[in-house]
Amino acid sequence: MRRTKCCLLLFVLLIHNGCCIKWLALGHSSNEIQQPWTREACTGLRSAGILERKQARACRAAPEVMPSLVQAAIDTSAVCQHSFRNRRWNCSNIERAPDYTPELLTGTREQAFVYAMSAAAAVWRLARGCALGSLASCSCATPPRREPPSPSALTSAFSASSITFGGLASRSSFKWGGCGDDVRSASRIAKRFLQGASPPAFGSTGKFLHAVNMHNHRAGRRAVEQSLSLECKCHGVSGSCSVRTCWRGLGSSGPAVAGARLLRRYATAAEVRPRSGGRLPPLYHHDNLLYTTKSPDYCSPDKNRGSLGTIGRQCNGSSSGYEGCEYLCCGRGHVTKTEEILERCECKYISCCYVKCKTCRSIVKTYECN
Structure with missing residues (x-):
């Protein structure tokens, strides 16, 4: 009887622990991007088990964000599989969404990466949607209060083909302009959607796993914030750069930039243990990835742990x-x-x-x- 209860509790934990990334199944069909996002479509995804209750509610309240989230789901799968393509775990099981295998449900290091990457891709695509004017709740980022650095300190590419930063350039005036990527608003929208699942009510262990997942979501959002770079455009006679227009943007490389940051943090992820109250210990920086279960070595097939093995791999x-x-x-x-x-x-x-x-x-x- 006790064993049956333990198995039932583990089953419930597995179901809950993967709920916040079931939406990645949106990326399976490219038709999802172009479909009309009606209230019925959002409710249908809830019935299909792809969206949580609060996520479906967010979908119905702001359907214009869904194409960005569909693209984010595609990005998450592509970046994950590219990042791990040469490793024992190659992220191929992400394609099984929403029916994930155990390594993406049990609090492993791999699950931590997928949670963080999904949040990063969502923020990235939503920020681009803000800048393009396709979202009603945001547009261009508010210009920073501080001045841009001097031209000699800039590392980002300028639109002019050749600029000499001499004494004239050092005295050049500047102004904030263009359309910076509104990562702050995008992060707020992504947080409201991705953390749509409420903490479970069946014990501190479930609440702890939920706290770990939400931490990894935040780490992914912060990775995008840290990917912002200064971009400038020069104006002046004969490319003199007497005036510079600058903004903070995400560039054109896509979410893979944030993915590279998260891959480095995957290698240094920290293991955490449940504690009373289901809270995380205050010892970990917001940028760290956290996991609760040690991963298998992925050498041999093991369905119970989500390992496909490497037999036959090139x-x-x-x-x-x-x-x-x-x-x-x-x-x-x-x-x-x-x-x-x-x-x-x-x-x-x-x-x-x-x-x-x-x-x-x-x-x-x-x-x-x-």
Whole structure:
């Protein structure tokens, strides 16, 4: 009887612990971006188990934010799978949303990254939506009060092709202008949507897991804030840069910039233990990623822990890094496969409209884990 109750409690915890990232299933269909976001569509996603109750309510209240969130779901999956493409855990299970496997439900380091990355992608896309004028609740960022740094201190790219920052440039005037990305408003909108699930009412353990997830959401939002950079445009006769117009923006690289920050924090994530009241200990910086459960080594298949194993994975036979066969194959060894590739090459035009090519042969070696 006690074992049955424990299993039931664990099941409830798993269900709750993945609730705030079920919305990533929105990225499975590109049609979601273009669909009319009506109240019925939001309610339908709630019925399908993709949106939580409060998330569906936010969807109905501000349907114009949903295309940005759909794109954020796509970004989260793409950045995660690219970041971990050469590691034992390659983030492929994120495509199973909303029916996640245990490694994204049990408070692991990998779950911490996905939570943070989903928040970062949401803030990034919402901030761009603000700047483009597609969201009613925000627009361009309010200009900072402080002056931009001097031209010699700028590291961001200027629109002018070649600018010499001499004595004239150091005396150049400036003004805040353009349309900066309103990350603050975007973060507020994202927080209201992503943290739509209320803390569970069945004990301090569930509340603690909820607190950890919300912390990782905040770490993701902060990663976007820290990705803002100063962008300027020069004005003046013959590119003299007598006047500079500056703003703070996110650039054109997309959420992958924040993803790179979070990947570094994934490597230094801190393990935390439940404490009374379900609160986090006040020892961790807001930027840290936190996890509660140690991850498996992902070497062998283990459905109960969400491990697919690395058998059959391609590896790099000449690398000593994560993608190398020694690490990726977990010491089991690998097989080398040789394939002959025939390709057209050294093509030349003969007369007006005839192309003559040779057939080139190349040998390609691939390595697969045992």
